[in-house]
Amino acid sequence: MGNAVSIKDLARKFKCAPSTISRALNDHPMINIDTRKTIQEYAHKIGYQKNTISLSLLNKCSKTLGVIIPSISHYHETAIIEGLEAILQPAGYLLNICVTNECHALEKEYLNRLYANRVDAICISLSQETFDHSLNEHIDLAISRSMPIIFMDRFYHESDVDRVITDDFKGAFLATEHLIHMGCQRIAHLHGPKGITVSQQRFRGYQVCLKKYGREVDDELVKQVMFSPESGIEAAKSLLDQEIKPDGIFAVNDEVCFGAMKVIQERNYKIPEDIALVGFDDIPLSAFGPIALSSVSRKSKKIGEQTAHLFLSKMNGMHQHQQFTLEPELIVRESSQRNHYS
Amino acid sequence: MGNAVSIKDLARKFKCAPSTISRALNDHPMINIDTRKTIQEYAHKIGYQKNTISLSLLNKCSKTLGVIIPSISHYHETAIIEGLEAILQPAGYLLNICVTNECHALEKEYLNRLYANRVDAICISLSQETFDHSLNEHIDLAISRSMPIIFMDRFYHESDVDRVITDDFKGAFLATEHLIHMGCQRIAHLHGPKGITVSQQRFRGYQVCLKKYGREVDDELVKQVMFSPESGIEAAKSLLDQEIKPDGIFAVNDEVCFGAMKVIQERNYKIPEDIALVGFDDIPLSAFGPIALSSVSRKSKKIGEQTAHLFLSKMNGMHQHQQFTLEPELIVRESSQRNHYS
DNA sequence: GTGAAAGCGCTAACAC
């Protein structure tokens, strides 16, 4: 790495000034066309490649986007990354991806490191810890340093920031309404971790929908879960062990649903006849389990794409903050499709 | 971003030379302890943060690792990234993650861009296209530029390179042997895309194991698939439509297995009694489907960790090439656990 | 049409 060929080396070789080489390589019209070609060809031949770091220093622009996410093991986050890459690769950007494991200290550390590296902007989906304890100083610091920040999914307050989110409330509403239409009388909800926006929004959608159809939210039918199948298993067991059993379940995500599905089948209830199931996220495997799972798609890839576009517009001088809320889509499959409508 | 506070600004403020500030911030013992503290506190207060780009230029070291992977939508790749981060975050590194979608042109483009950014090394899992057509000039170019390259999973030839892989052959052998032990007589294989090392190795493991137990590989029982559940569905249908039906299936990965499982259940065969199933990768959902899937774990996270260690040892001056081959582990679950052993 | 020089932010060798 220390031996990379530089513009100076080429200058020595051609017995000219570094600036001439620079101009030649950038196809500057004022350089003699022949020398230009000769230099370009030679540079290519010996594998010269501009050192972008020096350009970053010079132009105060690193052509890199920082991405901070709480986890990378779910479809949602990887689809976001795919969306970001799809738009930003052609635009010449690289992605610095940082995974916080929902840990605030790490998030803070990464935010600082990305700033130290002078990335052009940071897209962030806040960690659970940051959320739970409203720890926002690191974000405020970044903003005061005028580092452009774009929030994805979770954001720290309603004030004037750039953000791209899905309308989780609406998605949850659609899912619950669908279960009502399928004739479910006792619709349970597997409620995501407390303090997380998506959990709250999805619960609210469930709640408001039930109310709208003149039903009460029964606390016994709402169980707390983490975002994992294990957690869905536990919750489903506790649901099926109690007096009032559900005939429909809307879960905070698909993984949880898979866990619940396993328990339901083990106990010989029929899906969707005895218990109808709807999840959230529409992960790729949902369509291909032994019972295809109904799910709300939150357009994960689109979040990435939209975020990328927002970022590019900021790079092009758009200083006004923008907020995008994407529409979720209910995908009905076997796990909730009943033939007898209510 | 253009307004970031620099060492020069601090020098102006304290009416001293930039080098004094630099030394103070780096806790240089020769600077007066009081001025040192004063400067440090003030710098912290106004949110000064060293510009790492200038350091990269100076030290010829960017504290960044480039990561090139063919896809990011499977558990395997995300687990690798988790492994890399687990080791490299504490060491102060950032990851530039690039997804090629199995496309050679993109891979080449990214490799070059990472070199332009002078990342300290590049970890790469080659794209299918690169593999299929043995397109290695970009790799050779990177090596000739003395950019450290570490191969993960797929690598381009057996020569002297750094690499971390799993023993796919052995994993496949274990899976097949297990099916034999479970009494399966006609073991089918869902063979991954041609030209991909993992497909070949897994097929070879299957093949060699059958031979070892005195059985023939029946071409009718080997079906070609892609790495998707859809593909598993098709292949399973074609298997079950033919004269000779399998009583055991070893699939190139778990997604494919899920697809196959769906078809098998739809046709009312019992798992594992009629048909036993073993997949590969041990994705998190495998344990939690309605029928828990047996699978070979390729220690994905460990690949990331080992790669990170290899990288760090290279940064510490280890110039000899290292090759690591991780041991796979067969995880037996419902889909293949029969009570009557052969 | 080409060269010389300054500067992006920082550190380190060398003064004093």
Place this chain on the structure above:
DNA sequence: GTGTTAGCGCTTTCAC
């Protein structure tokens, strides 16, 4: 104990 200077690789303004 602190200042001065040069330099990492590049572009760009100003000369000529």
